Amino acid sequence: MKKMAATIIAVVVGLTVLCGYYFQAILSPVLRVIFDWFVLLLGAASLIGIGYLIRLHFTKLMRSQKGAFYSILLIVVFFLTMITGFVLTLDNPFYQGLILNVQIPVEASFLSIMAATLLYTSLRFVRTRGWTPMSIGFLGSAVASLVFNLGYIQGQPGTVGAALILFFRRLPMVGARGILLGMAIGGLLVGVRILLALDRPYGE
Amino acid sequence: MILNWLSLSILGLAAFLLIIFSILLKDKMDYPIRQDARVSRLVQAHIAAIERQEHQNIFLGQHLFCPAYPGVGLDAIAVLPAFLDSEIGKVGGMSVSGGDGSLVVLAREIIAGRYRAGFNHQLAVTTPLYGPTPLSLTPGILSEIHDNPHHLFALFGSYGPEVLTTVSTARRLGGHIFAAGGSIISQATLFANVEDVLIGEEIFILPGLLIPKTKFKVTLLTEDILRILLMAALIIAVILKMVSIL
Numbered sequence: 001m002k003k004m005a006a007t008i009i010a011v012v013v014g015l016t017v018l019c020g021y022y023f024q025a026i027l028s029p030v031l032r033v034i035f036d037w038f039v040l041l042l043g044a045a046s047l048i049g050i051g052y053l054i055r056l057h058f059t060k061l062m063r064s065q066k067g068a069f070y071s072i073l074l075i076v077v078f079f080l081t082m083i084t085g086f087v088l089t090l091d092n093p094f095y096q097g098l099i100l101n102v103q104i105p106v107e108a109s110f111l112s113i114m115a116a117t118l119l120y121t122s123l124r125f126v127r128t129r130g131w132t133p134m135s136i137g138f139l140g141s142a143v144a145s146l147v148f149n150l151g152y153i154q155g156q157p158g159t160v161g162a163a164l165i166l167f168f169r170r171l172p173m174v175g176a177r178g179i180l181l182g183m184a185i186g187g188l189l190v191g192v193r194i195l196l197a198l199d200r201p202y203g204e
Numbered sequence: 205m206i207l208n209w210l211s212l213s214i215l216g217l218a219a220f221l222l223i224i225f226s227i228l229l230k231d232k233m234d235y236p237i238r239q240d241a242r243v244s245r246l247v248q249a250h251i252a253a254i255e256r257q258e259h260q261n262i263f264l265g266q267h268l269f270c271p272a273y274p275g276v277g278l279d280a281i282a283v284l285p286a287f288l289d290s291e292i293g294k295v296g297g298m299s300v301s302g303g304d305g306s307l308v309v310l311a312r313e314i315i316a317g318r319y320r321a322g323f324n325h326q327l328a329v330t331t332p333l334y335g336p337t338p339l340s341l342t343p344g345i346l347s348e349i350h351d352n353p354h355h356l357f358a359l360f361g362s363y364g365p366e367v368l369t370t371v372s373t374a375r376r377l378g379g380h381i382f383a384a385g386g387s388i389i390s391q392a393t394l395f396a397n398v399e400d401v402l403i404g405e406e407i408f409i410l411p412g413l414l415i416p417k418t419k420f421k422v423t424l425l426t427e428d429i430l431r432i433l434l435m436a437a438l439i440i441a442v443i444l445k446m447v448s449i450l
Contacts, residue, residue, distance in 0.1 A: 018215075022208060022212065041306075042305075042306060044305075045304070045305035045306035045309050046304070046305040046306070046336065047305065048305045048308070048309055049302075049304060049305025049306075049307075049308050049309070049333045049336060050305065050333075050336060052305070052308055052331070052332060052333045053332075053333045053334070053335070053336070053344075056332045056333070056334075065351070066351050067347050067350075067351060070347065106339075107339045110339050110342070110343075110366075110369075111339075113369060114365065114366060114368060114369055117368055117369050117372050118365070118368060118393065120372075121368065121372060121393075121396055121397045122396055125396045128396065128397060128398075128399060129396075129399070138395065138396070176388055178404070179388055179391070179403060179404040180388060180404075181434060182404035182405030182406075182431070183273060183276070183388075183404055183405060183407065183408075185405055185408075185427060185430050185431060185434065186275060186279070186404075186405045186407060186408025186409075186427060187273065187274045187275030187276065187408070188214070188215065188218055188275070188430075189218055189222070189275075189408060189423050189426060189427055189430070190274075190275035190278050190279050190282070190408060190423075191274065191275055191278075192215065192218045192219050192222055193222060193419065193423055194278065195219070196219060196222055196223065198222060198226060198419045198422070199282060199419050201278055201281040201282050201310065201314070
């Protein structure tokens, strides 16, 4: 019975949202209610998730597991940020400064680590994949795209050379669109599978 | 208006094919599941981890719902049951993590449903959330893979290129790495880094290759047909454009 109710709710809500895409004028009030509930549920789920996160670090701390020091740090900073946010509110200049001067520089430094990792792994690409048609194609198109997008190689407008350069510049975009189209088909089928109640990922 | 009708037709065709093949595959015909070396290696690594009582780390992505890549989060959830064997011992165990509360809640529901028959899943399979944002999640997973040496690290669902840091660390520490999901940038990033990575629509055929149930076989067959139709439509459109009809 519980499974049946979940399936009926999922199918009805899914079909209403889908119909809302085609008949916006008629269904917009219903859609607004559905999206409000969606946001509310998502918020509740996020709170549960944060609860799991805190419990994970408390468990680590209680069992004196490896890395417990970082768990203390996380718990202290988490509660400090949360209480400050509640007391001062999000519009407070001090709170905004805290976010801008601590969180954003930390995230920026993390991005720089990621950039360095990306550079290092790009250099190891052939060792990872070997010389296969796929790896040669990937490497070749990446290098060609970088070279042609530098803008140093230009052709006279209207000539075959210019058309070829434009073709090579657009080639990565073509590949990306192909992948996105494939993903769109896959996503569409996942949605339809759930709408037809063939798949019930929410309670199987 | 034309676009609306076109999208509605594609949707209708997909639904029609799914229903027809569901009926046919249930009774009369069968659709043989193709072999994919990358998926076979994933299954082998999963079995080896259970046999050796080693840890497995399954990451379900950053979000359940991603507007740019809809369906990827739900696809990750559909894949999860393939890894939940009753043989997972509490010595090795498995952690099924995500970057979103809703993902973790759904994963817990699926795990609880799977092990209802007396198996203490809470000891063997944990569902942690390491961080609610991409950049807080990464240090969380990094410390986890450092503390718990793993035999298998599999990434599914929606995520960005930030997983590269985690993957390169996991690779350095050993164990099998498999990726199926993510944004187009993360797919390109992981292609250069991980041997077994699924790209584009391949991500959505994974449940069909891992779980031989009718519903996934039907999706596999329908996706194959839609892919062929899409390719044919693109080629015809290009030819029509070349002869200046379109």
